[in-house]
Amino acid sequence: MLSDVELVRAARDGDVGAVGLLLTRHEAGMKAVALSILGFGPDAEDAVQDASLAALRRIGDLRDAASVGPWLRMIVRNACRLRLRSVRTVVPVAEPPAPVDLLSPDRVLDSHASRDWIWHAVNELSPSLRQAVLLRYFTDVNSYEQIATILELPVGTVRSRLNQARGKLAEALKATADHAHVDAGAVNAASAREAVETLEVAERGEFPALVADRWLPETEFVAGNGLIRGGREMLTYGMHKDLSEGVHQRFVQAVSSRDVTIWTMDLLSPPDDPEHCPPGVVWVMTRRAGRFAKIRLFHPA
Numbered sequence: 001m002l003s004d005v006e007l008v009r010a011a012r013d014g015d016v017g018a019v020g021l022l023l024t025r026h027e028a029g030m031k032a033v034a035l036s037i038l039g040f041g042p043d044a045e046d047a048v049q050d051a052s053l054a055a056l057r058r059i060g061d062l063r064d065a066a067s068v069g070p071w072l073r074m075i076v077r078n079a080c081r082l083r084l085r086s087v088r089t090v091v092p093v094a095e096p097p098a099p100v101d102l103l104s105p106d107r108v109l110d111s112h113a114s115r116d117w118i119w120h121a122v123n124e125l126s127p128s129l130r131q132a133v134l135l136r137y138f139t140d141v142n143s144y145e146q147i148a149t150i151l152e153l154p155v156g157t158v159r160s161r162l163n164q165a166r167g168k169l170a171e172a173l174k175a176t177a178d179h180a181h182v183d184a185g186a187v188n189a190a191s192a193r194e195a196v197e198t199l200e201v202a203e204r205g206e207f208p209a210l211v212a213d214r215w216l217p218e219t220e221f222v223a224g225n226g227l228i229r230g231g232r233e234m235l236t237y238g239m240h241k242d243l244s245e246g247v248h249q250r251f252v253q254a255v256s257s258r259d260v261t262i263w264t265m266d267l268l269s270p271p272d273d274p275e276h277c278p279p280g281v282v283w284v285m286t287r288r289a290g291r292f293a294k295i296r297l298f299h300p301a
Contacts, residue, residue: 008065019059020173023052024188026069028260030076032284035262037080040282040298046163047079049170054079056173121172125165132161191256195263195283199249208236215292223297235295246270247277261285261292267299 002010002018004025010018023030030051034044054075062071122133135147148155201210211232221234228234242248250266263283269276278299286294 004068005065008068011059019056026072028255028262029073031262032260033073033076034080035298043083047076049167050079051075052170052173121169129161129165132158133165136162187256188254191254191261195254196251202239207239211236220294259287
């Protein structure tokens with residue numbers, strides 16, 4: 001398995017697949033930062049996508065290749081702060097600054113490392129998304145209003161399409177890792193199996209034994225926006241309470257890196273009380289010496 005330093009060097013030499021693998025390898029840590037700042041929801045996902053595209057453009061700026069993980073998390077943190085600032089500050093301008101500027105021709109296409117990849121990725125978009133992207137980032141007709149006029153669409157639809165396109169391009173960038181490497185995908189697949197097994201064990205009433213085996217004795221448990229804190233006993237109590245009230249979890253997604261694991265779950269309320277619980281929960285966990293050392297639970301707003 002290639003190290004982070006080797007991947008950064010390859011990325012600087014023009015290997016976009018190396019950037020994709022770095023993003024896949026550190027996705028859990030990036031997502032954890034976004035969740036801690038923005039909470040569970042589309043804003044956190046968008047911030048990670050913004051950061052992924054920024055990393056493609058800025059990989060050459062990274063001075064210490066060994067610190068690529070903290071560097072990626074810093075980019076996510078900045079993307080989150082920009083989103084918070086845009087929400088809190090109301091400015092009467094024609095259109096808000098677009099994070100997708102990371103894809104502008106003068107920034108990405110002039111980079112030898114990404115020129116071929118970006119054109120291929122744009123061509124993979126649906127015709128409706130591709131039209132909006134080409135107009136916005138590859139022509140002088142690039143304001144939301146102008147694009148809306150040309151495509152005969154509401155301005156809101158143009159914004160939505162550009163947002164979708166950004167997400168697809170960010171996912172395409174991470175997917176490049178699958179073409180050259182399989183280690184990150186294997187790690188995430190193993191984490192997914194572990195998540196499903198954890199839920200199955202809990203359903204059988206054997207969760208305390210599993211926690212004792214896989215969580216450190218000094219494990220820190222945090223939930224309820226930081227208001228609920230405790231240790232392993234709080235984790236087992238919470239799971240037992242949910243199951244006794246008829247609340248079940250259904251696995252959705254797992255992303256994992258060397259020391260951070262994130263599981264996304266649907267929450268299923270009891271049939272006689274459909275509003276009993278939020279629709280989902282995200283487990284954000286850190287590992288130490290191969291065992292979980294901290295778990296933080298986020299619920300959808």
